[in-house]
Amino acid sequence: MEALDIAPPRMAVLYGVVLLPWLLLGLTGLRLSRAIVVGILRMSLQLALVGVYLKTLFTLNNPWLNGLWILVMLVVADWAILTRAGLNRRYFFAATFAAVAGSVLFSTAYLLLLVIRPPLYYDARYLIPLAGMILGNCLQGNVIGLERFYDALRKNENEYLTYLLLGATRWEAVLPYFREAVKAAINPTLAGMATLGLVSLPGMMTGQILGGSEPWLAVKYQIAIMLCIFASTVLASILNLVLSVNIAFNEFDVLKEDVVERG
Amino acid sequence: MPSVGSRPREFDGRPAEAALIRFDRVSVSVRGKSILADVSFVVKAGEKAVFRGKSGSGKSTVLKTLLGLYPLAAGRILFEDESLDPPTVQSVRRRAAYIGQEPVLGAETVREALMLPFRFKTHRDNKPSECRLIDALEHLHLSPDILDRECRLVSGGEKQRIAIARALLLGKSLYLLDEVTSALDAESKQAVLDMFADPAFTVLSVAHDPDWVARCDIVLELEGGRLTRIHRNGSA
Numbered sequence: 001m002e003a004l005d006i007a008p009p010r011m012a013v014l015y016g017v018v019l020l021p022w023l024l025l026g027l028t029g030l031r032l033s034r035a036i037v038v039g040i041l042r043m044s045l046q047l048a049l050v051g052v053y054l055k056t057l058f059t060l061n062n063p064w065l066n067g068l069w070i071l072v073m074l075v076v077a078d079w080a081i082l083t084r085a086g087l088n089r090r091y092f093f094a095a096t097f098a099a100v101a102g103s104v105l106f107s108t109a110y111l112l113l114l115v116i117r118p119p120l121y122y123d124a125r126y127l128i129p130l131a132g133m134i135l136g137n138c139l140q141g142n143v144i145g146l147e148r149f150y151d152a153l154r155k156n157e158n159e160y161l162t163y164l165l166l167g168a169t170r171w172e173a174v175l176p177y178f179r180e181a182v183k184a185a186i187n188p189t190l191a192g193m194a195t196l197g198l199v200s201l202p203g204m205m206t207g208q209i210l211g212g213s214e215p216w217l218a219v220k221y222q223i224a225i226m227l228c229i230f231a232s233t234v235l236a237s238i239l240n241l242v243l244s245v246n247i248a249f250n251e252f253d254v255l256k257e258d259v260v261e262r263g
Numbered sequence: 264m265p266s267v268g269s270r271p272r273e274f275d276g277r278p279a280e281a282a283l284i285r286f287d288r289v290s291v292s293v294r295g296k297s298i299l300a301d302v303s304f305v306v307k308a309g310e311k312a313v314f315r316g317k318s319g320s321g322k323s324t325v326l327k328t329l330l331g332l333y334p335l336a337a338g339r340i341l342f343e344d345e346s347l348d349p350p351t352v353q354s355v356r357r358r359a360a361y362i363g364q365e366p367v368l369g370a371e372t373v374r375e376a377l378m379l380p381f382r383f384k385t386h387r388d389n390k391p392s393e394c395r396l397i398d399a400l401e402h403l404h405l406s407p408d409i410l411d412r413e414c415r416l417v418s419g420g421e422k423q424r425i426a427i428a429r430a431l432l433l434g435k436s437l438y439l440l441d442e443v444t445s446a447l448d449a450e451s452k453q454a455v456l457d458m459f460a461d462p463a464f465t466v467l468s469v470a471h472d473p474d475w476v477a478r479c480d481i482v483l484e485l486e487g488g489r490l491t492r493i494h495r496n497g498s499a
Contacts, residue, residue: 161332162367165356166380167433251349252331257294 003210015040054128063122070131074101077139085146087244088261092146095243100142103236104135107228115224133204133225134232137189141233142240145185149241150248150260152177157255170245170253178241185237189230196226282341283308283437283465284329289338291321291328291488298324300488301338306481309462313476314469316485322469323363325485326439329355329467357385359437360430364445366422373417374410377429391432399428404454419446427455440468444475 006014018040026033057069078097082089108131112118118126153160153174163173196202201209204225208218248259284306291299299321306312314322327333329340331352340347342355368376374396381390391399397407403424409417417425423443430438438459444452456478459466468475476482477496484492 158363159367159369161330161361162369163383165330165359165361166383166429167357167385168380168383169385172383250334252334252352254332 002212054124057124057128061120061122061124066122066124066127069128070105073132073135074104077135081139081142081146084143085150086261087146087150088259091247091256091259092244095247096142096146096240099240099243100135100138100236103232103239104131104138106235107134107232110231111224111228130225130228134228137229138232138236141185141189141237144188145181145237145241146244148184149174149177149181149244150255152180153255154260160255164253170249173253174245178245181241182234182237186230186234189233193226193230196222202226281307281344283310283343284467285341285344286325287339287341289328289340290336291324291333292336293333297336298333298488299328302485302488302490303338304481304483304490304493306465306467308465310481311459311464311466311479312468312481312483313479314467314483314485315471315476320485321488322485323441324488326361326441326467326469329439330359330361331355355437358435359439360427360433360435361439361441362423362426362430362443363441364423364443365419366426368414368417368422368425370414372410373412373414373425376414376425377410377432380429380433386433395432396428399431400425402431402454402458403428404451420448420451423447424451424455427458436464438464438466438468440466440470442469442471444470444472 018036022033022036025036053069057066074097077100078093079089081096081100082092108127111130112121112126116126121127156177160173160177164170202222205218205222208221209215213221248255250256282305286302286304289299289302290297302321302325304312314325316322324333328335329342329347331347331349335347342351345351345354347355368379370376370379377396377399378390380386396410400407400409405421405424405428409421409425414422423446427438427443440459444455447455452472452474456474458464460478466479468479470476480496482492482494482496483490484494
């Protein structure tokens, strides 16, 4: 059993569902009309492109091509993390790439090689969507962690310097902000796990059920992906912060002026 | 010198007449803006120096530059004849206490604030006894009752004296004081003035208080980041 197809005319009907909210938002004077249209068009175009390249990747199923696609996803994620966290890419690009790539590849490899064990370990049907889901969630955690850490350091500059003058090493002095940042990075994933299935059916599970999978199989995959998302988010957030602390300060343990790009 | 802390180490094997701090044509710029320009002075061990000048004249910058918080655009700073490289900055920070107008206590209660540095590896084996805590507080005219008070409930002047007490417990010998007497009542101010009169302490300060200025050995006037006058009290 497969999911029912949505024919093009009914796809057009689908866009009607946003018409009423769009009109209502227009009446509130929020001036979001243009942003909404652009957002919906971008989303549609991006997903259409995803459809095209996934179809190609699945057809060719070439390990090098699959690897190249994972690399592209990691570079784009790295760029997005630093832009959204407001950090200078010149300093952090390599460190964030290493932290995120290491954590995501570890979790994906663990899931594929030890748990799911597909006949081809590089099978695009498994590798690309699983790595993509893990990476997407890991990205959110890293943005929150980095943003929270550097924001706290800048806002509490005097406190940080006081710790240094009281004999703290750089690591001892940043530890309170580090702990808070890791907590903030992990919290959404933790909260998501705690309410999963009660508040909403998760996307992957819904997709599998619509695709014809047995609910139990869908549940097992959902548990697998949640555990891997949690592992990669924790690993990447901690590793990213640790690596960044070795980059963001000058030789006198003072935060470099230009590490944070926005005020 | 009170018995509350370890004995300051400033004079260990060092002639009293030698320069402890030497600024040699120091210039500092922050985000392209000149904050200090061509500043030169010498402070010997045990001396008290005070910087005076209008707001924005660079007084606090002098203190913070010595702590390695601003990179030098030109000139050099020597501490015990050593250029201010990272190991020397660590040495300065080990000896120095910076007390500002609103010091950060970094803890919930006053007791935790006093004990804060002893959580760090470098001081972990030197935790002070209750007697030493009380001794340090009383030396600055603070009642032992304050130990269990929440830091958010203590006044600005009390915070300053708690921060000084904490520095005493660490055996600090170099005090960088930024308008430290401004929030103190007459009695507390006298206690602080008397304490820093001890020749074991070297003091670089920013102050306008005439009592404090009168007690300092060197008075340095800053204007627009430049030293306009250096006056030694007691000299002609």
